Amino acid sequence: MEWIVGLQALLQATVRMAAPLTFTAVGETYGERAGVINIGLEGLMLIGAVTAYAVAFASGSIWLGVLAAGLAAMVFGVLFGVVTITLGANQIVTGAALNLVGLGLSSFIYRAFFGTVTDRAIQPLETVKTPLLSQIPVLGPVLFEQNLLVYAALLLAPLAAWVLNRTMLGLAIRSVGEHPKATATAGLSVIGLRYGAVAFGALLAGVGGAYLSVAYANQFVENMVAGRGFIALAIVVFGRWSPLGALWASLLFGFTFALQLRLQAANIQIAYQFLQILPYVATIVAMILLRGQSAQPKALGVPYTERA
Amino acid sequence: MTTATLSRQTGAALWRNVALPILAILAALLVGALMLTLSGFNVLAAYSALWSGIFGNARNLGEAMMRATPLILIGAGIAIAFRCGIWNIGAEGQFYMGAAAGALIGLSAGDLPVWLSIPAALLFGALCGGLWAAIAGWLKVRLGLNEVVTTIMLNYIAIGIVGYLVTGPMQEASRYNPQTDEIAAGMVLPRLLPGMRVHAGFLLALILPVLAAILLFRTPLGFALRAVGYNPEAALHAGINVNRQYVLAISLSGAAAGIAGAVEVLGVIGRLYENISPGYGFTGIAVSLLAANHPVGTIFSGLLFGALTTGAELMQLTAKIPSAMTFSLQGLIIAFLVSFRAMQGRVWRRG
Numbered sequence A: 001m002e003w004i005v006g007l008q009a010l011l012q013a014t015v016r017m018a019a020p021l022t023f024t025a026v027g028e029t030y031g032e033r034a035g036v037i038n039i040g041l042e043g044l045m046l047i048g049a050v051t052a053y054a055v056a057f058a059s060g061s062i063w064l065g066v067l068a069a070g071l072a073a074m075v076f077g078v079l080f081g082v083v084t085i086t087l088g089a090n091q092i093v094t095g096a097a098l099n100l101v102g103l104g105l106s107s108f109i110y111r112a113f114f115g116t117v118t119d120r121a122i123q124p125l126e127t128v129k130t131p132l133l134s135q136i137p138v139l140g141p142v143l144f145e146q147n148l149l150v151y152a153a154l155l156l157a158p159l160a161a162w163v164l165n166r167t168m169l170g171l172a173i174r175s176v177g178e179h180p181k182a183t184a185t186a187g188l189s190v191i192g193l194r195y196g197a198v199a200f201g202a203l204l205a206g207v208g209g210a211y212l213s214v215a216y217a218n219q220f221v222e223n224m225v226a227g228r229g230f231i232a233l234a235i236v237v238f239g240r241w242s243p244l245g246a247l248w249a250s251l252l253f254g255f256t257f258a259l260q261l262r263l264q265a266a267n268i269q270i271a272y273q274f275l276q277i278l279p280y281v282a283t284i285v286a287m288i289l290l291r292g293q294s295a296q297p298k299a300l301g302v303p304y305t306e307r308a
Numbered sequence B: 001m002t003t004a005t006l007s008r009q010t011g012a013a014l015w016r017n018v019a020l021p022i023l024a025i026l027a028a029l030l031v032g033a034l035m036l037t038l039s040g041f042n043v044l045a046a047y048s049a050l051w052s053g054i055f056g057n058a059r060n061l062g063e064a065m066m067r068a069t070p071l072i073l074i075g076a077g078i079a080i081a082f083r084c085g086i087w088n089i090g091a092e093g094q095f096y097m098g099a100a101a102g103a104l105i106g107l108s109a110g111d112l113p114v115w116l117s118i119p120a121a122l123l124f125g126a127l128c129g130g131l132w133a134a135i136a137g138w139l140k141v142r143l144g145l146n147e148v149v150t151t152i153m154l155n156y157i158a159i160g161i162v163g164y165l166v167t168g169p170m171q172e173a174s175r176y177n178p179q180t181d182e183i184a185a186g187m188v189l190p191r192l193l194p195g196m197r198v199h200a201g202f203l204l205a206l207i208l209p210v211l212a213a214i215l216l217f218r219t220p221l222g223f224a225l226r227a228v229g230y231n232p233e234a235a236l237h238a239g240i241n242v243n244r245q246y247v248l249a250i251s252l253s254g255a256a257a258g259i260a261g262a263v264e265v266l267g268v269i270g271r272l273y274e275n276i277s278p279g280y281g282f283t284g285i286a287v288s289l290l291a292a293n294h295p296v297g298t299i300f301s302g303l304l305f306g307a308l309t310t311g312a313e314l315m316q317l318t319a320k321i322p323s324a325m326t327f328s329l330q331g332l333i334i335a336f337l338v339s340f341r342a343m344q345g346r347v348w349r350r351g
Helices: A002-033 A041-060 A062-086 A091-115 A139-145 A147-164 A169-177 A180-185 A190-217 A228-238 A243-265 A270-278 A278-289 B003-038 B045-054 B058-083 B091-109 B114-143 B147-167 B202-220 B220-230 B232-238 B242-269 B280-290 B297-319 B325-350
Strands: A127-131 A143-148
Touching: A002 A041, A002 A139, A002 A143, A002 A147, A002 A169, A002 A180, A002 A190, A002 A228, A002 A243, A041 A062, A041 A091, A041 A190, A041 A228, A062 A091, A062 A190, A062 B325, A091 B280, A091 B325, A127 A169, A127 A278, A139 A143, A147 A169, A147 A190, A147 A243, A169 A180, A169 A190, A169 A270, A169 B280, A180 A190, A190 A228, A228 A243, A228 A278, A228 B147, A243 A270, A243 A278, A270 B147, A270 B325, A278 B114, A278 B147, B003 B045, B003 B325, B045 B058, B045 B297, B058 B091, B058 B202, B058 B220, B058 B242, B058 B280, B058 B297, B091 B114, B091 B147, B091 B242, B114 B147, B114 B242, B202 B220, B202 B242, B202 B297, B220 B232, B242 B280, B280 B297, B280 B325, B297 B325
Parallel strands: none
Antiparallel strands: A127 A143
16 A cells, blocks of 8 residues: 555645646646747746745735736736737847846845845645545545645646636637737737737746745746746747636646656665656656647737738 | 938937836836835835945955856846847856857866866857757657747756756765865856955956947847847748748857856856855846847947846845745846837827
8 A cells, every 4th residue: 555655745846847838838828828938937926936935924914925926927928918018029139038037136135134034934834634535545644635726726727728618818818929910800809818928927927936935846946947938938839828728838847847746765776867857858848749730829929010 | 311310210220229128127126126115114214225246345346256157148048049039048058058069068077187078068058058948848849849849848947957966966065065066176267356256257248248249230140130120920931931030040049048057156156056046037127128129239238137136135134025036027127028019119100
């Protein structure tokens, strides 16, 4: 029975590691469905991580921290929108700039305000057992014995899928990424819809980053996002631009992160660096396996101008 | 072409390539000032510390040239890739591969004459960096994988491999620290000026961008690369092998980053260890963009960012202001620059 306990712990960690990826990837799915690719997710997550940590540390409330993280990242998302949507600048270049800003700003804020603080730990976000459901063998602890942010991530994906596929708003977002001109002809605001989708995506990236600092590590570490923002980009492609696809892909990547940690802990005879690179190798392998099934929005990355 | 139109064109080019970058730098410094004020720092003290960190004495300038060396080499390579329209975000990993290659030769070729061993180290660095980049190029043209994501993943993988090398097969004889032994003394690149750390690699950083510019703007190959970047479909119709240009461009870009890594090992560090790059590969992207992806321009933007890095380090020492600020400034400079260029484009379209 020992292997069941091991498997259960592994899957529980999988879901825990998947949550920040789910938030970020679902948000980016919305942005990309609206036709805007934001490779600055890594920077946004770092801004979210440091904001959540600083606010939670100062106020004692983790939830206030998460809220602040979402809002702070959203502000940067809107600024990204000003440059790419309103001014029509190249989205890849602007996203790369956003990553640099996020990396520098998060480290700067942390060192400026916490450089001299000695006790930097914050209260961890507690695990909430769902009554009854958590009693189910294996699946119970994996899905129903987690912190509230994990539940939020698991519920977010189906909800986001429903909005995108079954509501007028979702239809408008999808059409603006495929045929912006037609959307404009139908009387909808291309610019407004794109701003909304990008801001929503940035907000979720901020929450994803917040998760890492206040729900996972219980502290901020410089550059702690460690490429998850870029993995989220791959997850959007892997999930074929659908929120539920993003959830499944996040779980897969969460599994590689969890497996990597467990193998390191198990002290097996493989250099730990090879375990550390597992999620990144898995990203490339997954992209190879799923290649050619592109459901990429037609207007992705193309700035919209009325006269064009 | 009359003299008047010629001077108007020169004026527009000057405006676009000199005035707008300067405006972007000023705007970024302004936002930086806001950041400092909000964090309770004295802006004047901070920026004067930054200034004297750069121009305070000749030694600082030499330090800036040393910092600029890898940035220019990487930036000039990235300019080639970006001109061809392939988004190489993987210079960091290519730098690490080049550094590992340079260290390998540096550790094993000490008995060879210097005129052979140093070029061998640089060439092997170029080869490893180039091949590492070629993986992403190949994945793009053969399997259709987005190079932005693959190059970034390859960064983490390269850093992991170097981490393995310096704790495993290449670790120092004493097995104490996660690093290699020092490279052969004869292979250390000579210093250019007494009392300064700037080394012969800086000369390479002055030559390589010129060669890259000649390749891009004066050869049929460069024309084909730029044609693909300008409009891949038109290039295809014109009979250009688009896929080959993509792989070639990213490989050349990776080779330049690989040389930068080897030069850093031979010229500055003298050995290989885990975190040899403070984000050179990412700053190199900003260096290329600030230079409007013109290789020769990267000499200037590379020197600027090199100076910014040195200045910020001294600012941290003297004024206790976190040097991480430089990353933000770099990002802001690029964000403002693309914004200004886009605004200018809109004004032109309207006018």
